Amino acid sequence: MTKVRVYDGAETIGGNKIYVEENRKGVFLDFGMNFAKYKVYYQEFLFDRSARGIYDHISLELIPRLNIYRKDLIPSDLDISIYPSLNVEAVLLSHAHMDHFGNMGLLDENIPIIASPSTLMLLKAILDTSSAKLGSDVAYFSERLPEGKDDRVLKADRRKESKYIGRNLVCTKSFSEPFEEFILTSVKKRKEIEAGHICTIDDCSTPFEIKAFEVDHSIYGSTAYILEGDSTIAYTGDFRLHGKRAEKSRKFINEAKNASILIIEGTRTSRKDINESEKIVFRNCLEAVEESKGLVIADFSARNFERLETFKEIASKVGRKLIISAKDAYLLKALEKADGVDRTKDILIYKELKAVRYNWEKEYLKKEIGETAYIDPTRISSEPDNYLLCFSL
Numbered sequence: 001m002t003k004v005r006v007y008d009g010a011e012t013i014g015g016n017k018i019y020v021e022e023n024r025k026g027v028f029l030d031f032g033m034n035f036a037k038y039k040v041y042y043q044e045f046l047f048d049r050s051a052r053g054i055y056d057h058i059s060l061e062l063i064p065r066l067n068i069y070r071k072d073l074i075p076s077d078l079d080i081s082i083y084p085s086l087n088v089e090a091v092l093l094s095h096a097h098m099d100h101f102g103n104m105g106l107l108d109e110n111i112p113i114i115a116s117p118s119t120l121m122l123l124k125a126i127l128d129t130s131s132a133k134l135g136s137d138v139a140y141f142s143e144r145l146p147e148g149k150d151d152r153v154l155k156a157d158r159r160k161e162s163k164y165i166g167r168n169l170v171c172t173k174s175f176s177e178p179f180e181e182f183i184l185t186s187v188k189k190r191k192e193i194e195a196g197h198i199c200t201i202d203d204c205s206t207p208f209e210i211k212a213f214e215v216d217h218s219i220y221g222s223t224a225y226i227l228e229g230d231s232t233i234a235y236t237g238d239f240r241l242h243g244k245r246a247e248k249s250r251k252f253i254n255e256a257k258n259a260s261i262l263i264i265e266g267t268r269t270s271r272k273d274i275n276e277s278e279k280i281v282f283r284n285c286l287e288a289v290e291e292s293k294g295l296v297i298a299d300f301s302a303r304n305f306e307r308l309e310t311f312k313e314i315a316s317k318v319g320r321k322l323i324i325s326a327k328d329a330y331l332l333k334a335l336e337k338a339d340g341v342d343r344t345k346d347i348l349i350y351k352e353l354k355a356v357r358y359n360w361e362k363e364y365l366k367k368e369i370g371e372t373a374y375i376d377p378t379r380i381s382s383e384p385d386n387y388l389l390c391f392s393l
């Protein structure tokens with residue numbers, strides 16, 4: 001018999017942690033961060049203390065009280081063995097937004113992550129370019145060790161011979177050599193990554209037969225799933241019908257018609273007044289840019305790659321050059337490892353004037369993309385009509 005248990009995500013936006021099980025073995029559908037719960041306790045400079053592992057998460061019930069977490073994140077004054085344990089065979093990740101993957105890094109390292117190659121590349125690149133947060137350390141992580149004097153305190157393993165631990169990753173479709181190479185490329189503190197097992201979904205055993213479907217969403221690599229067992233479950237993740245890949249969503253909807261259980265995101269299901277599409281955005285923004293003199297700056301949420309593509313098209317239509325941040329360029333390069341599409345062609349990177357440059361930029365991006373792709377701010381101010389800047393805040 002198929003059992004579904006919603007540990008989180010029911011009456012909130014995102015934060016999904018849904019467990020589906022058959023014969024005492026199961027999979028999680030996403031393991032995201034519940035922003036609303038975090039907001040009750042944290043804001044601005046207040047956040048969970050990584051030196052206390054999952055102590056805060058468990059105490060404040062930011063994550064379900066279960067015995068399914070990384071052993072190295074359990075400080076001496078926390079006992080999670082009193083909580084139920086589950087036979088989690090895998091986590092199916094729908095896409096690389098925090099409210100869907102943000103607590104995944106806390107899970108026992110032996111639990112493999114199933115996701116599209118694009119999503120896995122994004123998880124790696126997001127981690128490479130940000131400071132470590134326990135929950136989003138999905139692709140790889142530093143093991144934490146009790147601090148010598150007080151073992152309630154856990155600190156990242158900084159011993160010389162230590163390596164980052166790579167998770168076991170399962171791709172929803174075949175992956176390329178550059179994909180594998182990038183998973184293994186360490187850009188932090190010159191510590192190597194010890195790769196986990198990487199395979200495709202056909203080689204991964206779970207209680208269900210899993211079919212993955214690409215769907216339309218603002219971030220690339222978004223996937224919906226159909227799980228076949230005693231019952232057939234369709235799980236949507238976030239999806240929409242107004243983007244460039246709407247047809248993909250429709251294909252999934254057609255397949256999902258045969259499912260007996262539908263688990264669907266309901267964020268905007270009650271709104272009837274929606275008339276939006278990326279085409280309308282394109283038309284309106286093109287008009288605005290055409291009428292503009294001087295510099296144009298477009299702002300939209302981070303990692304909205306489709307919007308970035310929209311502005312790339314607008315830039316080329318009006319004869320301006322698109323300029324993006326180094327971080328976004330790094331993410332686009334990561335996506336290229338998954339699908340081979342060169343998205344940085346004809347794009348310039350803003351040369352930020354800063355004292356410290358991180359390895360992901362210095363050692364990797366600059367080599368991949370070349371110094372000539374960088375543009376100096378002085379150059380932009382001397383001929384502002386030639387450029388369109390996209391800096392996600």
Ligand SMILES: [Zn+2]
Binds near residue numbers: 097217
């Ligand atoms: Zn999303």
